[in-house]
Amino acid sequence: MNNVINWLLEGENPEVKYRTMIELLDIPKYDPEVKKAYDDLLKSEIVGLIMDKFKLNKKWEDVTALCALAEFGLTRVDVPIDDYIERVIKNMNYSMKCAKILLLRNLVSLGYYNHKWVKEEISLAFSNIREDGTFRCLDKTKNTNDSKLPDMGCYRQTTTYLLLAAELKKIGVILPQFESLKKFYISHYVAFHPDNQGKAIIEEMVGTYYPFDHVKLGLQMTIYGLSVLGGANHPNCNKALALLESKKDCEGKYFLDKSFPYFEVGNIGEPNKWITLYALLSKKYRMV
Numbered sequence: 001m002n003n004v005i006n007w008l009l010e011g012e013n014p015e016v017k018y019r020t021m022i023e024l025l026d027i028p029k030y031d032p033e034v035k036k037a038y039d040d041l042l043k044s045e046i047v048g049l050i051m052d053k054f055k056l057n058k059k060w061e062d063v064t065a066l067c068a069l070a071e072f073g074l075t076r077v078d079v080p081i082d083d084y085i086e087r088v089i090k091n092m093n094y095s096m097k098c099a100k101i102l103l104l105r106n107l108v109s110l111g112y113y114n115h116k117w118v119k120e121e122i123s124l125a126f127s128n129i130r131e132d133g134t135f136r137c138l139d140k141t142k143n144t145n146d147s148k149l150p151d152m153g154c155y156r157q158t159t160t161y162l163l164l165a166a167e168l169k170k171i172g173v174i175l176p177q178f179e180s181l182k183k184f185y186i187s188h189y190v191a192f193h194p195d196n197q198g199k200a201i202i203e204e205m206v207g208t209y210y211p212f213d214h215v216k217l218g219l220q221m222t223i224y225g226l227s228v229l230g231g232a233n234h235p236n237c238n239k240a241l242a243l244l245e246s247k248k249d250c251e252g253k254y255f256l257d258k259s260f261p262y263f264e265v266g267n268i269g270e271p272n273k274w275i276t277l278y279a280l281l282s283k284k285y286r287m288v
Contacts (some may be wrong), residue, residue, distance in 0.1 A: 070109035105164040133184030166228035183230035190240035207257035227285035
């Protein structure tokens, strides 16, 4: 385990190093080593490239840039993004569709929970939960949900709610809908049909996909969200946990199955720091 953590802390990926320090290892931000990692990250090429996305003044570039900064563990205190947030909100319209919930997740991570629009939209979003703990697709043009099961909401969309719920819990905000959300994933063995555990609800979502967006989310993200919410220790989760464990090598490093990167994350088919970090974070939260 120490060798894997040392690998995550290598300087060539300052974004992974910083996130590992502050979330996996819980090292205080005032610690000198964390301060150095933080300074290195802010001066890094990858943060510069992400901040350049905002200069394009394109909605989807804004959205992916915000997601990347949230993944790095940065907040509005660390990077000057307030004006870009207001731009995204001002340009919000139905074309955001399924991406809206993941955007809210990233805004919470970036420190905008108390923003009036963010708070109102979160409350409205969770008010639409179905009795089975799922959510319908926000794309009004779709006639069916991706699960192809008439009695289930959209699995992809519901997973973005799961990640939003996880970020809210991490800042101490717990909504009553979280219990129904957890029960859905437990009753569906995290990602499988309850009447056929060998069949994934969405085949591509039982692989290790990263970086994620609102329609492509890897198994490590679903398990992470459920672990934060306190539901991943249920026996029904064992199949999904074993599947994720099968994605690692003899050194304990997890592989990347697929990727459509909007920031550099590593090569497909090789040990991946982001997948490994999320797998280790999931284990950490399951021990809480």
